[in-house]
Amino acid sequence: MLLIRCPYCEEERPELEFRNAGEAHIARPTNIAAESDDDFEKFFFIRSNPKGVIYERWRHIHGCARFFNAVRDTVTDKFVMTYKAGEPKPAKLPGASK
Amino acid sequence: MNASFRISGAGRLNQAKTASFSFDGKSYLGTEGDTLASALLANGVHLVGRSFKYHRPRGFLSAGAEEPNALVQIVRDDARKTPNVRATVQELYDGLTANSQNRWPSLAFDVGAVNDIASPMFSAGFYYKTFMWPKSAWLNFYEPKIRSAAGLGVSPDRPDPDHYAARYAHCDVLVLGGGAAGIAAALAAAETGVRVILADEQAEFGGSLRFESGAKIEGENGFDWAQAAIAKLKALDNVRVLSRTTAFGYYAQNFVGLVERVSDHLKSPGRELARERLWQVRAKRVVLATGAIERHMVFANNDRPGIMLASAARAYLNHYGVAVGRNVGIYTANDSAYAAAIDLRKAGVNIAAIVDLRDNPSGPVIDEARGLGIEINFGRAVVSAGGKLRVSSMTVQPKNGGGERTIAVDAILMSAGWTPSVHLFSQSRGKVAFNEETRRFVPGAYAQDCMSVGACNGTDGLDATIDEAYAAGAQAARDAGGKDSSGKMGQGARPKVDGSESWSRGMLGAAPGAGPGTTVKAFVDFQNDVTAKDIRQAVHEGMHSIEHVKRFTTNGMATDQGKTSNMHGLAIAAETLGKPIPQVGLTTFRAPYTPVTFGSIVGHARGALFDPTRRTATHGWAAAQGAVFEDVGQWKRAWYFPKAGEDMHAAVNRECVTVRKAAGLFDASTLGKIEVVGPDAAKFMELLYTNPWEKLEPGRCRYGIMLREDGFIYDDGVVGRLAPDRFHVTTTTGGAPRVMHHMEDYLQTEFPHLNVWLTSITEQWAVIAVQGPSARKIIEPLVEGIDMSDEALPHMSVREGKICGVPTRLFRMSFTGERGFEVNVPADYGEAVWEALWAEGQKHGATAYGTETMHVLRAEKGYIIVGQDTDGTVTPNDAGLDWAVGKKKTDFVGIRGMMRADLVAKSRKQLVGLKTKDPKVVLEEGAQIVEDPKQSIPMKMIGHVTSSYWSENCGRSIALALVAGGRDRMGQTLYVPMPNGTIEVEVTGMVFVDEKGERLNG
């Protein structure tokens, strides 16, 4: 069972307290009703599904109940870091050399 | 009186303390401290099982957890018949009853052994080839036959009467394996004061010190040193010592699963003891000290009872005081088997001969064996074993061919070398690396905070092992934050090795006589009956990846997971492929290391403790009235309230009629309730629901629809506006948590600028629906501070006031089509208010009704249930709810999804009513609908029935259905083909009672 650090509670808690909520940094268009079919498709259906680093939304549902973002490696399952919802995508990942 | 193969004075058991047991109905005498295996061997019993595929007679291969052959059924009583217990692990208790498995009618004469003669049929991949055609035969014929013929014991057919405990533990250093290495690591870590857990699968610590008579530590015999060290560790407050505890799984971030066998070794465990205890341990550092497992030699008939690993024979002798034979042959490719010959010879057992594949090895053990007068044959191979139910001879030949010689024996001890136990390391996602020089896989790159020490790390020799383990234990403690409080930590304090045994390499793969071109039965995997020939055949048939070879032959796929067979299998595949071993690769090790019972995984989470049960405030009242309950998620809901002599049908009919004639009381507390509060509450509601909310006046209610972003209906419910900044939202019973999650998601991440607070209030309010023409008369006398006239409290309004002296949120709303109210009161008052309303209701002929009547009454009015009449692909328009979508709104969740071309297509399935031509026929929910019943199969299905009931109020059956283009089909006849004939139906509107809605105000 993974340990996940909640950036609001500021501690590592077991995976069971959390729920994954899909890919992060996909903003809902402000004028969504006017989106073209292509743009809506990109927003709603298309996800990156990478092998390696993924940016995800998680919720500390059985804890503080806050949504936050996490950087995880889909190969090792390891969490690289977590940060609060609304914060920008980290420019540099801890331990990343590339 | 002792069993005949027990050697007086040998071993560590107190031979005066006997224990009786039975095997296959025959009684034997063992000694306390025996395993079932050592006790049977003491009585000269080697034949204990039949193999899986060929039903070949089998005995003991090992003396430990790696045992592939000696699987037995342990029977305590009718409910406790544990199959597939390794006799080498099961501790003996007085009165133990064991039976052999996989044989009929008896172990010595087994009909299934015909498979052995017919073995060409059963070669590699036979499951895939033989049972392919016809497909239907697999289910009805092949599978049941194979299962009964190749069973591994019999599953108990009663509920497990034992209980299983569970513990979570955190520690700084977790040491897995309690041999010399593990104990040394634990000693070093414990000195620093950090929290240490040391676990070992055996009843007693010591690992291979159990049989290594040459090991001396701190001036003592190795095993005695181990016991003293364990006693010292047990006395420390910061150390937990767990014996009979197997680390079966190594998961992410040093999370390790262990199973402790608490009472399987006891005669009468008693109810106060759990059978097993699951430990879920999170460790800062893990030290793997899992040792190594000896490999067998792969030669013809190497599976005959009496042929076993050399180290096993030493354990039986040096620990249990049992000789595995009287005239023993040795077949080896390394030094360690010599120690077995020496130990046995010294105990008075005749060693017929040592056959050593190596050409001219030398060393102290060889000299010692020679000095004891044991015949040694170098450069020779055992090409076959004689005997059937017990080995009787070995046939020896120069390894490059030549004259054969047959030597009579009653046991053969073999050793092809040692395989480091990298299972847990591999489970931790570490990568093993092949050492060309020693030809073994050892830990390479680590993925987690752990270290391997001793034999599992490829470290040879006791001195080097203790050196490495002690340093690793200290390092792990330091890394986990421990301090060297004693000041002695390090080499100075490490246990001193005064004597040790050294093992040399050995060989991998088939021995001479079982190599390429031969067809002899030289077993690689005993448990799955895989021979060297099978593996070569798999390669010849195109399986070039070791993962394919494994699946095609099933090598390593039995319950022992190939502990003794993987390396041999790999070497044979590599040789056949003409590739080096590391290029062929080792298969992945997966949890569990040894089989784990379902009981230990499930723990206490069964029966009533499997899932929480939620009960409403009126549960006790309803139960006292004889209500029948149904499960709705975790809730228990009153389903119907039968009176004496009524069946469900009669009760529901009466309830339905009474509600529409007089009134009914219904517990609606399970509906989800969320309070949406704040200055931006209305704005938030506008975004989360399709309806307009800004203009809804406080005190009024509206039926709301919630969509997902894709435009499909997600939930629905009545929403009351209590104040400009306060909404009382209701959700479906099952939808409450996900609606809350959905709302929080948008509030926190998409609309965080809105000043809104969401609170789940489902549990806070009990909800009593009072519905029917007399509803107001029932409630009015109990209410204070609320004008209940139609003018003051019209349909779809809400007021706050008091009922029976307690606060209420009184909704005027209806899910029945009748004049209706939903009385919300704090849950603690729910039962009292219900009883007061019930007393009033009695004056007006009211009934209590349950969920079934609720369903019928709402269907009579065409009110949908989200999740029953919708399925996640239904839009508001499909459900005939376009009126609930705010046409002037520019944004709400789902507004864009709803516009997608497919979601506005005319041909979509729409919700309509159905009336069967025969009013007495009630359709089946889920039944498919077709236009033309005479078309050929498969018919074109144009929809399905979503809700269907007998309506006593209508005097006929009614149904709702999703039908393609349904609203344009009013009056059309459609067909519902069923197994007993086709049912004719007419498409109608969705409202079956009071189409104009007059009764809501009547």
Ligand SMILES: [Zn+2]
């Ligand atoms: Zn949190």
